[in-house]
Amino acid sequence: MNASPLAAEPFPAPQPRTEDERTLLVKVFGKDRPGITAGLFATLAGFGVDVIDIEQVVTRGRITLCALVTPPAGGAPGAEGELRSTVHRWAEEQKLQAEIISGIGDNRPRREGRSHVTVLGHPLTASAVSALTSRITASGGNIDRVFRLAKYPVTAVELAVSGVATDELRAGLAQEAATQRVDIAVVAAGLERRAKRLIVMDVDSTLIQDEVIELFAAHAGCEEEVAEVTAAAMRGELDFAESLRARVALLAGLDAAVTEKVRAEVRFTPGARTLIRTLQRLGFQVAVVSGGFTQVTDHLVEQLGLDYAAANTLEVVDGKFTGRVVGEIVDRAGKARWLARFAEQAKVPLEQTVAIGDGANDLDMLNAAGLGVAFNAKPVVREAADTAVNVPFLDTVLYLLGITREEVEAADVLHGTPTE
DSSP states (O other), rough: OOOOOOOOOOOOOOOOOOTTTTEEEEEEEEEEOOHHHHHHHHHHTTTTTOOOEEEEETTTTTTEEEEOOOOOOGTTTTTHHHHHHHHHHHHTTOOOTEEEEEEESSSHHHSSSSSEEEEEEEEOHHHHHHHHHHHHHHHHEEEEEEEEEEEEEEEEEEEEEEEHHHHHHHHHHHHHHHEEEEEEEEEEGGGTTOOOOOOEEOTTTTTTTSOOOHHHHHHTHHHHHEEEEHHHTTTTTTOOHHHHHHHHHHHTOOGGGGGGHHHHOOBBTTTTHHHHHHHHTTOOOEEEEEEEHHHHHHHHHHHHSSEEEEEEEEEEETTTEEEEEEEESSOOOHHHHHHHHHHHHTOOGGEEEEEHHHHHOOOHHHHHHSSSESSSSOHHHHHHSSSSEEESSSGGGHTTTTTHHHHHHHHHHHHTOOOO
C-alpha cells in the first residue's frame, strides 16, 4: 500500500538543551496596546531564533514583555548585532524601550518542596507583603512567580514558592499572616489542586448570614435564650448534640407554618451564589451539611441546585413543632461522616475535597477534608484549619483554588449572569 503523498516527514526528535548554551533575553516595556507581542516575534522571526520562554505582564496599562531566545540561526558574524539593532529600531518605532541581555542557559530548575501561597488582603499593604516574603526567604524558600488573582472585593495574589516543605512553610506563614491581619493559604503544588471536585460547606454563618434556629426562636419568643446557647456551642464550650436538644425544646408548640417565613428571612452570605455558580460551571459537586434543619436546607438545595445535603429535622405533629428532632443528629462527628458519605457518592477521594465552616462543630469535617477552610470562624477553628478567610465574601474561597476573579467575571458575562 502506497503512502499518502500528503504524509508528513517524521518529526525530528527534540534535542535537550544544555545549561551552558548561550541565550538572549529580549525585554521590551512601555505603554500597552494591541499588536506588541505579535510585532516583537515577527521581528525576531527574521533571525531564525527559537523561543525558550515568554513572560508578559500588564500593570496599569504598562506592558513588560520578556522573550528568552537562542542566538540567530547559523551563527553568521554580525548576526547578533543585527538582531539587536533591528529590535531596538522596531521598539523605537513603537515608542517602547528595549533591552537585550546575553547570557547562559534558562531559568534555574525549581527546587523540591513546591507550594502555592495565596494571600488575601483587604487591603493588602506593602508592609504585609514585606513581612510574608521575608518569612519565605528566611525559611529557605524561593519565590519563583507572582500572579494576581483578584483586585475586588479583596486583593488576592498567588506566589509559587519552592525550596521548602509545604507544611513547614504553612506553619511559618500562618503566624505572620495573623500578625499582619491578612488571610493566607499554603497548598502543595501539583495536579491535585485542580482535582478537588467536591466542596462541602456549613450553612449557618457560612453559606448564609443567619443562625436558622435563632430565626425560628424569634417567632417563638425565645431568641435570646437560644442565641446564648448557640454561641456557647460554637465556641466549643458545650456538646453540640446536647445544646441542640436544649434549643429545639424551646420551639415546642410553635406553628410549623412559620417555616415559610423563616425561609424568606434567610440572607445569603455575600459571594455565596457566585461561589456555587462558578464551582458548578467548573464541574465541581457542591454539598451542604448543617447542624440546622432540613426545613430550610431542602429549600436551599432547590434554590442553588446543590448536589447533596444533610441536616437535622424538626419533628412536626398536628402542624406544630414538638420540640424534638428526628433521625440521626448532624453534630461535629456527624458532619465528618456526611463528608465521607458525600465523597463516596461523588466518587471523589477525601484528599480531593474542600470543607468550609465557621464553628467548633465543623472541626472534624475541616480536618478530614483535603483542604479545610475556616470562614470568619471562631478562634479555635481558625487555629485548627488549613487556612482561614476573615473577609465577609464567600467567593474568595475560589482564589484559594487558583481561580481568578477575571475567570469568574468572564464566565458570568458568557452566561448572562451578574457577579455578586
